Structure formats: C-alpha cells, structure tokens
Amino acid sequence: MYGSVEDVIRSSIQKQGQITFAEFMEKALYWPGGGYYTKGSPIGFSGDYYTSPSTHPIFGALIAVQLFxxxxxxxxxxxxxxxxxxxxxxxxxxDLTQYLQYLPEGFSNNVEYVCVDKGEQNKTGRSTNRQSRSYSDIAEYQGQGIEGCVLxxxxxxxxxxxxxxxxxxxLRELYVTLRDGVFVEEEGALSTQELSDHFNQLGIKLNDGHVFEVNLNVSRWIKDVSQMLKRGYVITVDYGGMAGDIYSESNGQGTLTCFYRHVQTNNPYLHIGNQDITSQVNYTMLTKYGLGQGFVNKAYLSQREFLTNLGLPYFLKRLQALDTDYRTKLANRFSMLNLVSPEGFGEFKVLIQSKNVSNVELWCRKLGFEEMPILRELPMPMLTASHMPLLEGKYPHVGLELSDTWM
Ligand SMILES: C[S@@+](CC[C@H](N)C(=O)[O-])C[C@H]1O[C@@H](n2cnc3c(N)ncnc32)[C@H](O)[C@@H]1O
Structure with missing residues (x-):
C-alpha cells in the first residue's frame, strides 16, 4: 500500500531504474490515489493558481456569444x-450555460453541455447544473458523431x-531517477521513435544544450476529438505559441512551470502531488495534426484579440454607466482587464478549428462588436463569490482610498 504519490514514483524508479519525465508527470498529476488533480480542485483563492474562468464571468459569456x-x-x-x-x-x-439563456432564438434549449475531467473530486462542482452531464474521460463519454463544439x-x-x-x-531524453534518495535527471536514448518523428515534423533547429518538452498526447487528443466531432468547431484556449516561439533561444531550458500556492517555481521535484506542473502548448503541432484529421484552421488569436473582437470593450463601457457602487465597478473592471492584459491572460492563445462547416468568418476574427446588435440585448456579466477577488488581493484598501473619478 502506498502512502503518497511520491512513494509511488520512488517505487517505480526503484523497479525500473529510471522513468521518463512524462511518466513522472502523469503520476504526479493524475495518480488515482492522490495525484495533484485527483485530490481536489486546486484553482482559485485557496488553491495554487487561477484561470480565466475564475477571473471573470465575461470569459464564459463571450464564448457563449461565439458559440451562438x-x-x-x-x-x-x-x-x-x-x-x-x-x-x-x-x-x-x-457561467457559460447561465449566459446561454439570454441568447436569442431559444439557443439554450438546443444546447447539451458535457463536462469531461480526469479529476474525480471536481465532479461535485460539475454535476450541480441540470443542463450538463459529466464524465471522467472522453472514452467514458463515448460521444461519437456529435454536432457542436469541443471546448x-x-x-x-x-x-x-x-x-x-x-x-x-x-536528440537525447531526460529521465528521472534517484541518487542517494534525491530526485535527479539523467540523459539517455529516446524512449520512443515517436519523439524523433515529432521533432522532425517541427522543422526547427536547436542549439547544443537546448532543453525542450514534447507533448505526444497532442496527436492522440486531436484524433479523439476528430472521432467525437462529426460537424462543428474546436475551441482551444491555452498558453503557448507556434513552435518558433516556444523553442526559441529564450526558452533554452524549456518551458516547464510549476505552481504552488500562487507561487511559480521551476522545480517539479518539490511538493510532488501538491503542485501543478505545466508546459507551453505547441500550436504548430496542434494545427498540423488537426489538418491531418480534416480540420480547417478558422482562427489563431491572442485571448486579448479574441475577447476584444467579441465585445469586451463594449461591456467595459456599459460597466462604467451601470447604476451600482463604485467598488463593485472597480472590482469588475480590474478582473475584466486581467483577461486581456499581458500580465494576465491577454497573451494566451485561442485556436479555432472547424470540420464540415461553411467557411463564413467568425465574429471573434473581426472587430465587429459595434455591429453586433445582439450584445445590446444581453446583460452585463458580473463577478460572483465563486470568482477570484483579484482587486482585493492586489489593493486591499482601494475602496477607501480612490475616488469615483478613477473609473
Ligand atoms: C489547468 S486545469 C484547468 C481547469 C479549467 N479548465 C479551468 O480553466 O479552470 C486542467 C484540467 O484538465 C484536466 N485534465 C487533464 N488531462 C485530462 C484529460 N486527458 N481528460 C480530461 N481531463 C483532463 C485536469 O484534471 C484539470 O482539471
């Protein structure tokens, strides 16, 4: 019987001598008995980091507009x-299903929302909405031939x-092993031919010593999505960039990042099972594999462009004119701007791929919110207790010290 995920990883190394970093990360994050994501929801004020949905409900609202x-x-x-x-x-x-109800033509009555997440504990939060169903993975969902959107x-x-x-x-692979009981990395031959195939497809040159990550699950992911979706769209929001950016000289030690209680560390061997481990998404491979599965690239935008084109500035104006107290306005404005600022999520990327649909331009591609009368009919999404109190976290006394003119 293992006590912790760290014990499980140590035991695997003792048996095999060394394990790939992918195996280390899989166990640290997803070991059913206590991996980081299997234990609970690490997102939000009491967790290790926050994401766009926990920043402001306008994120889900504007995605709902695009889905419409x-x-x-x-x-x-x-x-x-x-x-x-x-x-x-x-x-x-x-946030998204609530906002769908305000969209015209009875859109929400046509929507079926399916949540899929490996994290068992997250199910509690997911299953509270009457309109949605939840599953632990795509295989369990068994959705095939759907029409709609994978988000x-x-x-x-x-x-x-x-x-x-x-x-x-x-090309050499970095493995994880133990020396005198301490986790260390050692290089060796590639564990699978898939790694060099993947690298060759990138068509990039790297200097001697350059460390980088390869996410082999991306091609499996695109295949799964392709099997699932008969007709519709795939919206992928994440941090990362095209291969030239993420494998640039400035990322010469790789893009692996860890989060523990809102502090970023770059050491995956600390707080094993209690800290998040992530790496930047290679959008070149995502689009390449997508084309191979018959997807068309409809849009590749920064999150700032995506939300701006869909109307975020319009809602900022509306917020200013809203009949509510100044502190509420300020907190909402601060969080909305976090979604589009470079210090927040503005540089995240939004990729939209389509399959078997007409080639009409999407609203998120053009600055069209002035001509989108639909927005005028929609309510202003406002922060709730479920979202991060970002303003209070940064400026605890702001309500007392600033005047209304700050807006
Ligand atoms: C960084 S969190 C993001 C959660 C949420 N989308 C948000 O923005 O707040 C990543 C989530 O993906 C889930 N996950 C990772 N791999 C998965 C997979 N193959 N199938 C389903 N869920 C997965 C994890 O359990 C975790 O809840």
Missing part, C-alpha cells in the same frame, strides 16, 4: 453539443510531456 454564431452557421442543429474537456471545478460550464481552457498544458535535450546534433 457557430450554431447559426451550422443551421441550428439540435442538439448542439458542447463538450468541455478539462472542465475542472465547472465554473466555465456554470477547452488550459487542458493541453497539463498533458504529461517528455523532456529532451539537443546534444551535439543528437
């Missing part, structure tokens, strides 16, 4: 199935990755 247009473009199918994979504590599902926010950055290093023109 997609539904129209597809000829208003019923059901229009939204499969959110990596749905975590269910906050995006809650994810910060899913792919949490897939286990292999770590590689370029050594005198040869």
């Amino acid at each position: 247009q997609m539904w129209q473009l597809m000829g208003r199918p019923k059901p229009f199935t939204i499969v959110e994979v990596g749905s975590g504590n269910g906050l995006l599902m809650r 994810s926010n910060e899913l792919i950055d949490s897939f286990p990755v292999h770590r590689l290093q370029m050594k005198k023109g040869i």
